[in-house]
Amino acid sequence: MTNKTGTNGLKIAVIGGGSSYTPELVEGFIQHYDQLPVRELWLVDIDAGLHKLNIVGALAKRMVERSGLPIAVHLTTDRRRAIEGADFVSTQMRVGMLDARGRDETIPLRYGVIGQETTGPGGMLKALRTIPVLLDICKDIEELAPNAWLLNFTNPAGMVTEAIQRYSNVRSIGLCNAPIGLLKWLSGKYSVPTDRIYAEFVGLNHLHWITRVEVDGEEQIASLLRDDDSYSAKNVPQQGWNPEFLRTLGALPSYYLKYFYMTDQMLAEQQAALLKDGIRAEVVKRVEDELFQLYADPALAEKPKQLELRGGAYYSEAAVNLMVSLYNGRNDIQTLNVANQGVLDFLPDDACIEVNCVVTKSGPMPLPVKNVPLQAKGLIHAVKTYEQLAIQAAVTGDRGTALQAMAHHPLVPSVNTAVALLDEMLEANRPYLPRFFA
Known part of the structure; x- marks a missing residue:
């Protein structure tokens, strides 16, 4: 493959290149160089993240130098320069950085609601901050x-990927470290x-x-569900499951x-x-x-x-695996976030779902699912309803749509709580929500 810069090999741009995860990504590129010949790796960040970008970027350069591979590592705050002619663009960004995550986690707790960065009210505010920024990046990708x-x-x-697939023409796939961790x-x-x-x-x-x-x-x-609950993640508390519930649920x-x-x-x-x-967020900041x-x-x-x-172990392994499969057409099976297209017949076709896919050179093909427990369908549908409302709110900046999203999240107990939470959380995120405060 030849990119627009005229050199053989691949150009990869990492948006959020100053992330602490980047060394794992670089390690993956080095280990898989034979199958993924990266010639240019562009690590991009914003001015506020420049200090971290310089530290991580210097380590990335040392790692490449030690490997002896001809990978040129570039550090920049010029996103368009990094994207131009890229074969792969990877996004690992946090709009508002860890301070915003801290607010996502603490404000709901004051209302007796789960405070978590990807689900509940915290996840919703993260989506409202993030989706417009990602869609802006997509305009650059469409052009360059x-x-x-x-x-x-x-x-x-899942929400970010669905927004990209609905509101842009970029070829996009969402992925998470949870399936590979399992x-x-x-x-x-x-x-x-x-x-x-x-x-x-x-x-x-x-x-x-x-x-x-x-x-x-x-x-x-069946034997797994009778066994134990030892599988968890470093960023989720270790509460144990009720054994009878797990056994009769029929799924892990x-x-x-x-x-x-x-x-x-x-x-x-x-x-x-x-x-x-x-x-x-404070624990993560210390780490x-x-x-x-x-x-x-x-x-x-x-x-x-x-x-x-x-807390994000194997995330870069998942990213590199996907790039290798797309580049080489390995036709292997990976768990990805893709458009539903009829796989789950109780959701809209454009809903983003997380299922196994065969990864071909032209993209992932979702596999049919053999078993969807009846008891899971209601929760999937309820959360997807919330997600689609939240995506619409992120794009339009409409407070009424945002209220409907907040009120219909299963973790928010009442409309009154939803109204109070939304008011406080929108105000706390004002600098990152120009569409809501135009």
Whole structure:
């Protein structure tokens, strides 16, 4: 493949290149260079993130230099220059940075509502801040790299991807580290490589159920549901599932579903954590500060082990796997966020869902799902209704639509709470919501 710069090999632009995750991405490019010949890697950030970009970028250059590979690493705040002629654009950004995440997590708690950055009121405000910015980036891609694939990791990934697919012409795919994390856990549990495991994912981003698990062709879901609840994530509290509920559910719920199925316990744990360690945003900030101190060491030329504490383990592995498959047409199966197109017959065709797909050279093809538990359908439909309203609100800046989205989120207990939450959270995010305060 030749990009517009006239050089052989691939040009990749990473929007949010100053992220603490970037060294994992660079490690992936180095390890998969034979299948993904990256010639130019452009790390892009905004002026407020320039300090971090310079630290991470210097580490990326040392990693490439140590590998001996001919990858040119560029650091820039000029997004258009980075995007021009790119083959892949990856987005891993946080509009408002960790301060905004802190507000997303704390304000709902004051109303007795789950405070989380990708679901509930916090996730909604993150979507309202993020979607207009991503759509603006898409205009640049349409103009400067119309054939590029946009791989979106920016949360809430499903909502952001749906907005891009609905309001732009960019070829885009959303992805998350949760499915690959589940496969890694199963791989360790059964002591087999992941290519001998098939797990069927059904649902939305951060709202999925695993309805089949086959190891070497043998179904394991029933024994898994009788077993334990050891699978969780570093960024979600470790409350245990009710064994009878899990067994009769007939599917393994994503750890994010604890916010819906065990709301009282999760809320109590969040409120206790707020008093003890602070909100998750503060914990992440401490981890990030330590990581950037490590990254700044001129002797460091590899991804440090401490990055796994960040809560997004395997995210870059998922990104590189997807790029390799799209570039080479591997026709392998990956769990991605794509347009529904009839896979879940109770959702609109343009709804973004998280399901297994065959990744071809021309893009992902969603696979039919064998089993969608009746008890999961109602929650999927309710959350998708909220998501589609929130996407519409993000694009229009219409307060009434935003209120409908907030009031119809299953984690918001009443209209009065929705009104009060929306007023306070919009005001707290005023600098990032020009469409609401025009």
